[in-house]
Amino acid sequence: MRTTSKILLGLLIVLIAIQFIKPTRNINPQTQQGSIINYMSVPENVQGILKKACYDCHSNNTKYPWYANIQPVAWYLAHHVNEGKEKLNFDEFASYKAKKQDHKLEEVVETVEKGEMPVSSYTFIHKEAKLSEQEKTLLIGWAKKARASLSVAALNH
Numbered sequence: 001m002r003t004t005s006k007i008l009l010g011l012l013i014v015l016i017a018i019q020f021i022k023p024t025r026n027i028n029p030q031t032q033q034g035s036i037i038n039y040m041s042v043p044e045n046v047q048g049i050l051k052k053a054c055y056d057c058h059s060n061n062t063k064y065p066w067y068a069n070i071q072p073v074a075w076y077l078a079h080h081v082n083e084g085k086e087k088l089n090f091d092e093f094a095s096y097k098a099k100k101q102d103h104k105l106e107e108v109v110e111t112v113e114k115g116e117m118p119v120s121s122y123t124f125i126h127k128e129a130k131l132s133e134q135e136k137t138l139l140i141g142w143a144k145k146a147r148a149s150l151s152v153a154a155l156n157h
C-alpha cells in the first residue's frame with residue numbers, strides 16, 4: 001500500500017471512530033422555571049428576538065441543526081454552548097443575585113451595541129439570527145428598562 005493511501009485510510013478510521021464520542025446535548029425542557037420570562041417583564045417581540053438569536057447558546061435548550069450529529073462539529077458546538085451558557089443563561093436568570101442580573105443586562109446592551117452578539121460564526125449560518133437595526137434597538141431598549149426595574153435596595157444588598 002502506498003503511504004498516501006495508508007494515511008488516508010488512517011484518517012478515515014479516525015473519522016469513523018470519533019463519531020461515537022458524542023458530547024452531551026443541551027436539551028432540558030424541564031429546567032425553565034428560573035427563566036427570565038417568568039421573572040421580569042419581557043415583551044413578546046423581545047422574547048422572539050432572544051429565542052431566535054440567543055437561546056441556542058444562552059438557555060437550557062439548544063435547537064440543533066442536522067450537522068450537529070457529525071463529529072467534530074458537535075464538539076465545536078458543545079464548546080460554544082457551554083461557554084455561552086456559563087456566562088449567561090436566560091433560563092436561570094431568576095437565580096442570579098440582583099447585582100449579577102444588573103451586570104449581565106449591562107453586558108447585553110454592550111455586546112449587542114458593538115455587534116459582538118450574536119457571534120458572527122453563528123449568524124453566518126443562522127441568517128434569521130442576524131439582528132436588524134430595529135431589532136437591536138428593541139433589544140437594547142428593553143435591557144436598559146429591565147436594568148432600571150431592578151430595585152435599588154436589592155442592588156445595594
Ligand code: HEC
Nearest residue numbers: 053054056057080083084087088107108111117118119122
Ligand atoms: C453561537 C453561540 C452564541 C449565540 C447565538 C449568542 N451568544 Fe452570547 N456568548 C456566547 C459565548 C461563547 C460567550 C462567552 C465568550 C465571550 O464573551 O465572547 C457569550 C457571551 C455573552 C455575553 C457576555 C456575558 C459576560 O458576562 O461576559 C452576553 C451579554 C451575551 N453573550 C449576550 C448574547 C445575546 C444578547 C445574544 C443574542 C442576541 C447572544 N449572546 C447570542 C455565545 C453565543
